[in-house]
Amino acid sequence: MAAPSLLLALSVWLVAGSLTAEATYYRHHRYVPHFYRYREHAANAENQLPEVSNPVAAAPQHVPEVFHPAPEVIPPIPEAFHPVPEVVHPAPEPYRPPTVRRRAPDGFSPVGTVRVFYGVMFDAGSTGTRIHIYRFVQKDPIELPVLDNELYHAVKPGLSAYKDNPExxxxxxxQLLKIAKKTVPEEEWRRTPVILKATAGLRLLPEDKADTLLKEVRGVFDESPFFVPNNSVTIMNGKNEGVLAWVTVNFLTGHLYSNTRRTVGILDLGGGSTQITFLPKSRKTIQAAPSTYIARMNLFNHTYQLYTHSYLGNGLYAARLATLGALGADGLDWKIFTSSCLPKKFREDVTFGGTTYKVSGIPDGYAGYKLCYYEVMKVVKGIVHQPLEVKGSSVFYAFSYYYDRAVESGLIDRSRGGTVEVRDIKKKAKEVCNKMTKYRAISPFLCMDMTYITCLLKEGFGFKDSTVLQLAKKVNNVETSWALGATFDYFRNLAIE
Incomplete structure (x- = not known):
């Protein structure tokens, strides 16, 4: 009977050793993921990873040592508007968060408790109105809150289309506020700010019509159960639109937390306007730029001096009409606006900003990339300022219609976005324009749009063919727009000048 007892004891010993080895293997890879080996970490950072008990401690003392190295003790990464817990942003140096200069709604961040709060930002653009509902978590009143998630929804057309019917x-x-009521818990409604900022669509309208629309929206907000701050419904100036989009993208990519202070530029192409914003590396860029193209902003105890400008009338839809010679024209009831950028047999009524235009290809004429390029050149050449540094190697994130048209033309994949060079956009524009029949089913304006984007980048901003653009609709599951930056500005006051 001694042999079976010995065999049983040996089996238990082996099984216990195997389980301990597996537990140690999990712990090793759970706490020392691949990316930690290349990151810097702040000494006083709060632990962002969930606590996991040490499996080895529960093992019997007589079990042999497992040959897995003990994990190195590494300070964790701080939470600071982190969109998804699985993604790690570069760690910042220790800093004191900026003082909140604006009085927040009651109950914003009670001391000693975990505070969950929401912000609702409306982006009233020229082609649609979008709602961004952000959920934030603040574990400590002296730390920056964490962006937990975003809900996004859009309706068409934009507010400017209702210039003659504000109701x-x-x-x-x-309609969008109903979505907010379903998303934000009822007990949080009175503490959740609702804000609407209109962009180029309303900037292009006569002042009286724009004011009537804004007054109507303010009435809708006042009827709602949400917190309505002062000046909650406004037209945002173009400078802030570019700066806040830059904040959003660099926030989500982690560049604002990098010790090197390296950042990425942004290119936003809307329906009525387009923006370029970046942090200049050279003093000459700032000195050579018009004074109105430079903005100062305070963030994380740093003052950023940005190159930024918004070109009203150079958004994609406004540029279409300008190329056709229709923007600001009279006699719209009988005039037909033609272009060699459109298929020869194309004819259609196009509505933008509540106004309808008759547009057409040239039935007996020529069409194609070269002729189209000459047409769109007049919308860009001499109008767009060329900052010195864009001829260098800076990386720019391009979104909105840059992204949409790249997807429609097959230049990038919709689900992943992608990195392209300016020369890739030019090559695809030529292909689309020389095969208009093939691409007409996608959009009869695709040749005009891709050619305009090419011309805007090259002849307008002055980018080289080798300039890298990161085309993206979202960064870490959050929309690449100015909306998050504007929400952050509301809670923290970035003091943009």
């Missing part, structure tokens, strides 16, 4: 414009906002 319907208000209804489009009311």
């Amino acid at each position: 319907e414009g208000g209804n489009s906002v009311r």
Whole structure:
């Protein structure tokens, strides 16, 4: 009977050793992931990884030592507007968060408790109105809150389309507020700010019509159960639009936390306007730029001096009309606006900003990339300022219609986005324009749009063929727009000048 007892004891010993080895293997890879080996970490950072008990401690003392190295003790990465816990941003040096200069709604961050709060930002653009509902978590009142998630929804057309029917414009906002009521818990409604900022669509309208629309939206907000701050419904100036989009992208990519202070530029192409914003590396860029193209902003105890400008009338839809000679034209009831950028047999009524235009290809004429390029050149050449540094090696994130048209033309994949060079966009524009029949089913304006984007980048901003653009709709599951930056500005006051 001694032999079976010995065999049983040996089996238990082997099984216990195997389980301990597996537990140690999990712990080793759970706490020392690949990316930690290349990151810097702040000494006083709060632990962001969930606590996991040490499996080895539960093992019997007589079990042999497992040959897995003990994990190195590494300070964790701080949470600071982190969109998804699985993604790690570069760690910042220790800093004191900026003072909140604006009084937040009651209950914003009670001391000693975990505070969950929300922000609702409306982006009233020229082609649609979008709602961004952000959920934040703040574990410590002296730390920056963490961006937990975002809910995004959009309706078309934009507010400017209701210039002669403001009540319907208000209804489009009311429709989106219903989504906010379903998303934000009822007990948080009175503490959740709702803000609407309109962009180029309303900037292009006569002042009286724009004011009537804004007044209607303010009435809709006042009816809602949410917190309505002062100046909650406004037209945002183009400078802030570019700066806040830059904040959003560099926030989500982690560049604002990098010790090197390296950042990425942004290119935003809307329906009515387009923006370029970047942090200049050279003093000459700032000195050579018009004074109105430079903005100062305070963030994380740093003052950033940005090159930024918004070109009203150079958004994609406004540029289409300008190329056709229709923007600001009269006699719209009988005039037909033609272009060699359109298929020869194409003819259609196009509505933008509540106004309808008759547009057509040239039935008996020529069409193609070269002729189209000459047409769109007049919308760009001499109008867009060329900053010195864009001819260098800076990386730019391009989104909105840059991204949409790259997807539609097959230049990038919709689900992943992608990195392209300016020369890739030019090559695809030539292909689309020389095969208009093939691409007409996708969009009869695709040749015009891709050619305009090419011309805007090369002849307008002055980018080289080798300039790298990162085309993206989202960064870490958050929309690449100015909306997050604007929400952050509301809670923290970035003091943009």
